[in-house]
Amino acid sequence: MTRTPRAPSQGGLLGVATLVCGVAAITGLAFDFSLRGFGGFWVGAQSGGAAAIGASAAIFVVLAARSARWLLARKTSPVVAEQKGGEADADALT
Amino acid sequence: MLTLSLNPGFVPILAALLLLAAPRGLRAPTMAAAAIGALWLLLDHEFGAAAAMAQMGLPVVLLNLDALNRIFGIALLIALIPISIYASARPNRYEDSAILLMFGGAVSALFVGDLISFVAAASLAGLAASWVVFCSPLEDASRSGARLLIWHGLEGMLYLVGVALHLSAGAEASVFARMEIASLGGAFIFAALLIRVGAPMAHVWLKDVVAHASPVGSAALSATTTMLGVYALARLFPAEPVLMFIGAGMIVIGAFYLAAEDDLRRAGAYALTAQTGICVALIGYGSPLAMAAAEGASFAAILAFVAYQATLGGIVDRTGAARISGFVGLSRAMPFTSFLLLGAGLAVAAVPGFALYATHAVALEAFAQWETIWLWAMTAFVPGVTFVCLALRPALSIYRPLPRPMRMNEAPFPMLLGAGLATFFCLSVGMAPRWLYDLMPAQLSFQPFELDRLAPQLQLLGVAGLVAIGFRVTAVMPRDLPIQLLDIDALYRGPLASAGRWAGVLLLRVYGGWQDLSRRAARAAATAAQAWISRCDRPYAASISSFVQLTSIAVALAVLLLVH
Numbered sequence: 001m002t003r004t005p006r007a008p009s010q011g012g013l014l015g016v017a018t019l020v021c022g023v024a025a026i027t028g029l030a031f032d033f034s035l036r037g038f039g040g041f042w043v044g045a046q047s048g049g050a051a052a053i054g055a056s057a058a059i060f061v062v063l064a065a066r067s068a069r070w071l072l073a074r075k076t077s078p079v080v081a082e083q084k085g086g087e088a089d090a091d092a093l094t
Numbered sequence: 095m096l097t098l099s100l101n102p103g104f105v106p107i108l109a110a111l112l113l114l115a116a117p118r119g120l121r122a123p124t125m126a127a128a129a130i131g132a133l134w135l136l137l138d139h140e141f142g143a144a145a146a147m148a149q150m151g152l153p154v155v156l157l158n159l160d161a162l163n164r165i166f167g168i169a170l171l172i173a174l175i176p177i178s179i180y181a182s183a184r185p186n187r188y189e190d191s192a193i194l195l196m197f198g199g200a201v202s203a204l205f206v207g208d209l210i211s212f213v214a215a216a217s218l219a220g221l222a223a224s225w226v227v228f229c230s231p232l233e234d235a236s237r238s239g240a241r242l243l244i245w246h247g248l249e250g251m252l253y254l255v256g257v258a259l260h261l262s263a264g265a266e267a268s269v270f271a272r273m274e275i276a277s278l279g280g281a282f283i284f285a286a287l288l289i290r291v292g293a294p295m296a297h298v299w300l301k302d303v304v305a306h307a308s309p310v311g312s313a314a315l316s317a318t319t320t321m322l323g324v325y326a327l328a329r330l331f332p333a334e335p336v337l338m339f340i341g342a343g344m345i346v347i348g349a350f351y352l353a354a355e356d357d358l359r360r361a362g363a364y365a366l367t368a369q370t371g372i373c374v375a376l377i378g379y380g381s382p383l384a385m386a387a388a389e390g391a392s393f394a395a396i397l398a399f400v401a402y403q404a405t406l407g408g409i410v411d412r413t414g415a416a417r418i419s420g421f422v423g424l425s426r427a428m429p430f431t432s433f434l435l436l437g438a439g440l441a442v443a444a445v446p447g448f449a450l451y452a453t454h455a456v457a458l459e460a461f462a463q464w465e466t467i468w469l470w471a472m473t474a475f476v477p478g479v480t481f482v483c484l485a486l487r488p489a490l491s492i493y494r495p496l497p498r499p500m501r502m503n504e505a506p507f508p509m510l511l512g513a514g515l516a517t518f519f520c521l522s523v524g525m526a527p528r529w530l531y532d533l534m535p536a537q538l539s540f541q542p543f544e545l546d547r548l549a550p551q552l553q554l555l556g557v558a559g560l561v562a563i564g565f566r567v568t569a570v571m572p573r574d575l576p577i578q579l580l581d582i583d584a585l586y587r588g589p590l591a592s593a594g595r596w597a598g599v600l601l602l603r604v605y606g607g608w609q610d611l612s613r614r615a616a617r618a619a620a621t622a623a624q625a626w627i628s629r630c631d632r633p634y635a636a637s638i639s640s641f642v643q644l645t646s647i648a649v650a651l652a653v654l655l656l657v658h
Contacts, residue, residue: 012425012494014563017486021559028553036546042467050474050550051557057478058561061353065572068354073577 025051101157102132102167103202103215106174110194113187121190122182122508128194129174132201136167143207152261152268158207161535162389166325167204168533169393170197172519173317173400180404180512181310183411183505189229193314196222200318204325208268209260213253216290216322220246223303223315230308232414238306245299249289256282273330284331290323291374292367294343298583301351301363309407309509312359313516316399320370321392324377328388333380338469341378344371345472349479356577358416358488362402365442365484368476369395369450375469376457384460386534390453393530394523398450401516402438402484405431408505408513418488419574423496431505432492434513439485441520444477445555446548449520452527455542455551477551478558486559490566491574 032047109128113121141160146153174197181190199219206212224246227239260279261268273280289296300320304312327337348368355361369391376388406416408431413420425432444450454477461470504510523530531538541547565571630643 021556024552025556028549031549050554054478054554054558057558064353072580
């Protein structure tokens with residue numbers, strides 16, 4: 001009986017990355033709350049504050065990417081964009 | 095004193111000339127030997143200034159060694175070693191020579207002790223940087239090099255005006271020391287340095303040249319360009335409050351474009367802008383701890399971004415671009431490069447264990463005051479964005495399998511070795527950062543691996559990664575598409591260039607109209623004068639003009655007689 005080879009996972013590194021990030025987050029939070037207490041010169045530096053900053057960084061990435069693509073993206077293929085950029089460059093130099 | 099006056103930066107400059115005639119097999123060893131020789135010269139000497147030479151009444155100090163320039167010099171020369179190995183992957187003697195000249199100019203500028211020598215060395219580094227871009231085989235590289243020349247020309251003009259105004263105070267003013275931004279000369283030099291560090295509105299040149307340079311050129315440019323400006327700001331304008339706002343602007347711009355860019359070389363350049371912004375803000379704050387953090391962060395950023403751009407260079411060498419949208423399935427074809435990209439991504443994201451974390455912790459400590467809460471938050475924010483954009487996103491794309499594997503070779507071995515060595519430097523400094531702290535001018539007793547510093551960084555990066563993965567799985571994160579984003583240079587090269595052209599046409603028309611008008615007026619005046627003179631031949635003609643002529647001649651004679 002032949003066994004059909006298993007298809008490669010389509011997720012790639014997704015599972016490993018989730019695991020690594022999860023372990024880092026849980027370890028950091030656990031040490032933060034157990035050892036540091038609730039001290040900190042402001043709310044961002046208190047225990048768990050870094051997690052909030054990390055989450056806001058990820059949200060910022062999504063918002064920035066979406067808004068930049070909406071406002072600033074050239075809606076052409078890369079090759080055409082390069083050519084157009086070249087023409088603009090030539091204009092700048094003449 | 096002769097040995098002391100040999101600036102370490104002169105060694106790469108001399109080696110650059112030798113490279114033009116050296117055979118291919120000797121070029122990489124010559125570059126590495128120049129770096130090691132310059133390092134030896136640097137570490138062999140005690141702190142102090144060499145004897146000054148007088149040129150045109152001004153003192154020229156070719157070597158002034160202290161703790162501030164030593165740390166920058168060591169970083170640049172260490173970075174030159176992996177770049178030398180990396181450069182042996184392709185035969186281009188002109189680019190090798192340009193890279194050495196750029197490093198030589200930058201290192202010379204670090205160690206000179208007078209303003210004029212600094213401007214000369216910094217300009218040499220700028221010209222060599224343009225040469226590096228011109229040597230690139232990529233499309234549009236020559237135009238990018240020309241644009242860099244324009245930026246450096248503007249910077250050089252500001253330097254010259256500033257130095258001339260500054261020296262008008264006297265010869266002793268040429269010493270390369272603290273300046274006042276309120277003085278006119280100081281303001282011009284400050285403006286020139288803002289161009290060099292890539293301050294807001296002048297930040298576009300860095301991503302432009304890094305994206306158009308060759309693989310080795312982009313790594314070399316990441317090391318030498320902006321960090322020379324950071325050094326000069328630390329030397330000339332420490333504790334200048336406006337630098338905090340300029341640095342904050344650089345962080346915002348860098349983080350915004352870093353989040354949106356598809357081209358990872360551009361994204362790396364924007365991340366470098368954000369990291370340089372942190373250094374500039376630290377210099378603006380100016381406390382001893384902040385200055386030490388700025389120097390350490392510059393050191394770590396030089397190594398980390400050389401490693402990142404060098405790793406991307408391997409992909410550019412094989413595929414012609416480093417766009418995340420084209421990364422899917424690349425790990426099968428280029429497994430070592432993919433692994434190195436992950437490592438370099440962690441290095442630029444200040445993950446604990448890498449050099450940038452050791453200095454990032456000092457920067458956070460320096461900003462942990464009530465009046466700089468906003469800078470603390472921005473500084474803490476940057477590694478989260480960098481981790482998601484330069485480590486996580488590329489890793490998730492590059493390790494996604496394709497149904498049909500790509501047919502492509504791994505990057506050349508010297509490229510892998512150079513990029514790996516640069517990443518190793520980041521890791522080794524990050525694991526044992528004590529010697530880096532000992533290099534800093536301030537006496538720093540700092541433990542970056544204490545749990546109250548380590549735990550927040552781990553949770554920040556971990557939570558940022560988890561939230562980003564969640565957004566990716568739920569398709570909230572935008573897909574990786576081959577887009578090109580407009581930046582402020584689109585304004586320079588688009589509407590402003592058009593406005594300049596129209597203004598030129600308008601001024602030419604005004605000038606033509608003025609020329610026409612003056613020509614007509616001159617012709618009318620000449621005709622009138624000719625008629626008036628011709629009437630002098632007929633003084634007895636019965637006309638009012640004859641009377642006027644005779645009267646005017648009589649008045650002229652009377653005046654002459656009276657004066658006589």
